[in-house]
Amino acid sequence: MSARRFSTGPAPHLPAPLTVAGVMRQVLYALLPGIAAHAWFFGPGILVQILLASAFALGFEAAMLKLRGKPLAKFLGDYSALVTAVLFALCIPPLAPWWISLIAMLFAIVLAKHLYGGLGHNVFNPAMVGYVVVLISFPAVMTQWLPPRGIAEVSPGLQQTLVAIFSGTLPAPLSWDAISQATPLDTLKTGIEAGRMVPEIRVAPIFGDFGGLGWEWIANWYLLGGLYLLYRRVISWQVPLAVIGSVLVLSLPAYLFDPANNPVPLQHIFSGALILGAFFIATDPVSGCTSARGRLLFGAGVGVITLVIRRWGGYPDGIAFGVLLMNMAAPLIDRYTRPRVYGT
Amino acid sequence: MAAIKARAQDRTAGTGMTYPELTRQTRNAGEHLHHFHGGLRLRHNKKISCTRPVERPPLPECLVVPLQQHAGGPAEAVVKAGDAVLKGDVLGINVEQRSARIHAPTSGTVQGIENRPMAHPSGLVGPCVIISPDGRDQWSSLDTLPDWKSMDPQTLSDRIRETGVVGLGGAVFPTAEKASGGRVANVHTLIINGAECEPYISCDEMLMREHPDRIIRGSCILRHACGAEKIVIAIEDQMGAVQRAFETALEASGAENVSLVKIPSIYPEGGERQLIQVLTGQEVPLGSLPADIGLVCQNVATAAAVADAVLEGHPLIERYVTVTGEGIREPRNLLALIGTPVAHLVTQCGGYTEAATRMVVGGPMMGYALASDQEPIVKASNCILVMTEDQVTPPQDEMPCIRCGECARVCPAQLLPQELHREIRNNLWSEAEADRLHACIECGCCDFVCPSQIPLVDWFRYGKDELRQQALDQQAADLARVRFEARERRLERIKQQKRERIKLRKQALSNRSEQQKKVAAAVERASNRKSGMTEQGSEE
Ligand code: SF4
Ligand code: SF4
Numbered sequence: 001m002s003a004r005r006f007s008t009g010p011a012p013h014l015p016a017p018l019t020v021a022g023v024m025r026q027v028l029y030a031l032l033p034g035i036a037a038h039a040w041f042f043g044p045g046i047l048v049q050i051l052l053a054s055a056f057a058l059g060f061e062a063a064m065l066k067l068r069g070k071p072l073a074k075f076l077g078d079y080s081a082l083v084t085a086v087l088f089a090l091c092i093p094p095l096a097p098w099w100i101s102l103i104a105m106l107f108a109i110v111l112a113k114h115l116y117g118g119l120g121h122n123v124f125n126p127a128m129v130g131y132v133v134v135l136i137s138f139p140a141v142m143t144q145w146l147p148p149r150g151i152a153e154v155s156p157g158l159q160q161t162l163v164a165i166f167s168g169t170l171p172a173p174l175s176w177d178a179i180s181q182a183t184p185l186d187t188l189k190t191g192i193e194a195g196r197m198v199p200e201i202r203v204a205p206i207f208g209d210f211g212g213l214g215w216e217w218i219a220n221w222y223l224l225g226g227l228y229l230l231y232r233r234v235i236s237w238q239v240p241l242a243v244i245g246s247v248l249v250l251s252l253p254a255y256l257f258d259p260a261n262n263p264v265p266l267q268h269i270f271s272g273a274l275i276l277g278a279f280f281i282a283t284d285p286v287s288g289c290t291s292a293r294g295r296l297l298f299g300a301g302v303g304v305i306t307l308v309i310r311r312w313g314g315y316p317d318g319i320a321f322g323v324l325l326m327n328m329a330a331p332l333i334d335r336y337t338r339p340r341v342y343g344t
Numbered sequence: 345m346a347a348i349k350a351r352a353q354d355r356t357a358g359t360g361m362t363y364p365e366l367t368r369q370t371r372n373a374g375e376h377l378h379h380f381h382g383g384l385r386l387r388h389n390k391k392i393s394c395t396r397p398v399e400r401p402p403l404p405e406c407l408v409v410p411l412q413q414h415a416g417g418p419a420e421a422v423v424k425a426g427d428a429v430l431k432g433d434v435l436g437i438n439v440e441q442r443s444a445r446i447h448a449p450t451s452g453t454v455q456g457i458e459n460r461p462m463a464h465p466s467g468l469v470g471p472c473v474i475i476s477p478d479g480r481d482q483w484s485s486l487d488t489l490p491d492w493k494s495m496d497p498q499t500l501s502d503r504i505r506e507t508g509v510v511g512l513g514g515a516v517f518p519t520a521e522k523a524s525g526g527r528v529a530n531v532h533t534l535i536i537n538g539a540e541c542e543p544y545i546s547c548d549e550m551l552m553r554e555h556p557d558r559i560i561r562g563s564c565i566l567r568h569a570c571g572a573e574k575i576v577i578a579i580e581d582q583m584g585a586v587q588r589a590f591e592t593a594l595e596a597s598g599a600e601n602v603s604l605v606k607i608p609s610i611y612p613e614g615g616e617r618q619l620i621q622v623l624t625g626q627e628v629p630l631g632s633l634p635a636d637i638g639l640v641c642q643n644v645a646t647a648a649a650v651a652d653a654v655l656e657g658h659p660l661i662e663r664y665v666t667v668t669g670e671g672i673r674e675p676r677n678l679l680a681l682i683g684t685p686v687a688h689l690v691t692q693c694g695g696y697t698e699a700a701t702r703m704v705v706g707g708p709m710m711g712y713a714l715a716s717d718q719e720p721i722v723k724a725s726n727c728i729l730v731m732t733e734d735q736v737t738p739p740q741d742e743m744p745c746i747r748c749g750e751c752a753r754v755c756p757a758q759l760l761p762q763e764l765h766r767e768i769r770n771n772l773w774s775e776a777e778a779d780r781l782h783a784c785i786e787c788g789c790c791d792f793v794c795p796s797q798i799p800l801v802d803w804f805r806y807g808k809d810e811l812r813q814q815a816l817d818q819q820a821a822d823l824a825r826v827r828f829e830a831r832e833r834r835l836e837r838i839k840q841q842k843r844e845r846i847k848l849r850k851q852a853l854s855n856r857s858e859q860q861k862k863v864a865a866a867v868e869r870a871s872n873r874k875s876g877m878t879e880q881g882s883e884e
Contacts, residue, residue: 120744
């Protein structure tokens with residue numbers, strides 16, 4: 001009987017149920033409902049921004065891979081640059097000029113990701129690095145938000161959107177004064193700072209049931225996507241729970257003691273980028289904590305910092321700063337939250 | 345015994361419990377079920393090999409019996425080429441305590457002792473006794489111990505040792521050693537492990553269905569041999585047929601203090617430490633043995649082998665082997681003689697399918713790949729799994745670790761595989777040791793879930809080897825230092841002695857010369873006197 005020979009390989013012999021590319025693809029799928037809602041309430045700008053940011057991100061990614069002598073197809077195919085681009089695009093005003101994406105992706109992909117060693121080695125969340133750089137550098141541009149469908153008198157169509165994004169000026173007869181509007185968080189912050197009462201501020205048409213009009217619906221769809229990711233085990237539950245939980249726990253007593261100066265806790269949750277941040281941004285594994293307890297601490301930190309910035313800081317929303325600050329703390333948290341090894 | 349308890353007490357420091365508390369908890373093994381950390385729910389794929397009854401394949405043309413089939417060192421051959429052997433004759437004897445005897449699986453002629461590839465992940469070659477069967481399959485004289493109940497446990501242990509029984513669950517540790525160790529440590533409960541948690545493997549399940557009585561009898565013998573009071577038989581909750589078989593057999597046997605416990609099937613629950621955690625809620629302290637907390641675990645097939653050894657006088661020369669997978673035409677379980685080439689078993693199962701691409705000994709999670717089907721079945725071979733191209737991990741397209749933490753979530757040893765992997769890759773050996781690399785049971789859970797497809801277990805094996813080697817080197821260096829210092833001391837002592845001797849001699853010499861001087865002086869004086877006298881005399 002002649003011997004039959006077989007290929008060998010190390011155990012386990014079963015293929016992995018999930019790959020990096022698979023994880024990233026799931027994240028992109030889970031964002032789709034939120035993106036659709038965004039486009040419904042604020043017009044096609046978001047779609048253009050996503051395409052722009054993706055193109056820049058992939059361009060920078062390819063260039064950096066080439067420079068670093070890494071295989072292009074393998075790493076471009078992991079979708080991580082795309083996730084960075086899409087998350088960034090979801091945070092900026094829909095009519096922001098094209099170079100905003102260019103600058104942000106330059107910082108995100110080249111600086112925050114590749115100069116730190118590429119996928120798996122970045123200390124900071126690339127999308128948030130890009131966002132914070134443009135937020136600090138171009139505050140005026142970054143606060144030109146549109147009013148949501150329902151209260152907008154005129155909303156720019158696709159053609160006007162393209163003109164606005166690529167030329168930086170609005171085509172006649174639109175004007176920034178006519179179409180731009182502060183976000184609900186902005187309105188709330190300036191209102192409180194001007195000494196007005198929360199219930200009084202909240203009668204403005206821009207507010208919805210909990211958060212901002214339109215915003216809360218977008219948040220609902222992000223929430224749905226986030227739950228899908230939880231169900232698929234792409235993200236772990238600790239971070240979103242801790243972010244949302246800490247915001248609730250801290251804002252509830254404030255609201256109960258002083259409802260005139262503090263919004264309902266649910267408003268905090270359903271406005272701004274909190275849900276998006278809790279499920280999609282703070283859950284970035286690379287720049288976050290890895291142990292279960294570490295993730296709880298990480299999420300709680302993000303929630304607390306966000307609230308503090310919303311309340312006392314110079315920016316209406318603080319999730320990006322919360323994530324970046326906690327990124328810095330992550331290695332330390334990881335060191336002190338190691339699980340106890342079996343039998344010790 | 346007191347020493348062992350003290351040792352266990354040291355090691356229980358981390359659990360915040362004292363030794364008596366630990367054993368009190370483990371005493372109630374199986375009363376309430378607990379959890380172990382992590383683990384995986386895998387598809388069982390066991391049914392495909394359970395539909396056909398277990399058969400004994402015809403004798404192969406030649407049997408290749410490795411002398412190394414157990415945890416300790418290889419056995420020493422006591423036969424030579426040309427010898428005629430009967431079924432059950434001893435082929436090799438154990439030279440060390442932790443090794444085991446090897447017996448002839450059938451009657452025939454020894455063709456020779458050759459170095460052949462051993463069924464071992466390393467693919468190393470080792471000495472094997474080649475036997476060509478004479479077809480008569482004639483037993484050597486058998487010695488049974490029917491009244492084992494009234495016998496001294498040591499006698500039972502000796503019988504188990506003589507018959508070459510080793511742990512058949514995979515660890516192949518000599519069963520007699522484990523029993524004696526249990527007796528010394530004063531164990532109270534014997535756990536019989538029927539939780540066969542790896543996918544595809546069904547040899548234990550078939551054995552439990554077909555021979556629950558043998559398992560129960562063997563368990564009672566083992567209980568006597570290791571001095572325990574209770575027996576807990578653990579089976580998986582999806583083994584309905586097994587449960588019924590055991591219940592009937594238990595009733596018929598009238599064995600006392602034996603309980604049957606069903607546990608949820610989560611991989612790697614069949615691991616000794618995980619099984620103990622599920623049954624008792626207690627962790628075996630790192631660096632200790634289950635015996636230190638009053639428990640001994642034995643696999644069901646081991647228990648059956650013990651029954652055969654004591655009641656029939658049969659040494660361990662055959663075992664149930666599952667031959668299965670999508671690469672096999674008629675998957676089934678076979679009762680195979682140790683030393684049967686794998687190819688012979690595959691032929692009994694209808695041969696390979698076209699798509700067969702990988703042959704694994706053991707299960708898909710912890711088994712190792714065989715390069716050729718000429719290698720023999722050994723005592724540890726529970727399963728021959730032939731997988732197809734699309735089932736196998738593709739050639740690793742490894743990505744960097746994205747720190748997703750999935751590996752840590754599923755790790756039953758509660759390790760941080762991502763950290764260990766980073767430390768090993770960067771040669772941070774003391775960190776890897778501090779993070780308890782040695783606590784890894786190589787179950788493969790982390791590796792399986794890793795989205796970056798990093799061959800984590802491979803790294804951990806390498807890391808453990810490296811640490812072991814370093815420890816050995818350190819020992820050798822320490823020894824060398826001690827030797828060097830001893831030599832220095834010896835030389836110094838010799839020099840010292842030499843110096844003393846020289847001093848003594850010098851002293852002696854000087855004493856002598858002094859004496860000589862005295863003598864000389866006396867002689868002189870005398871001669872002076874004499875000459876004076878003569879002078880005087882002459883003068884006179
Ligand atoms: S599962 Fe893989 S990628 Fe995820 S943390 Fe562990 S080693 Fe890294
Ligand atoms: S192989 Fe080791 S590190 Fe990986 S899950 Fe199993 S015990 Fe944990």
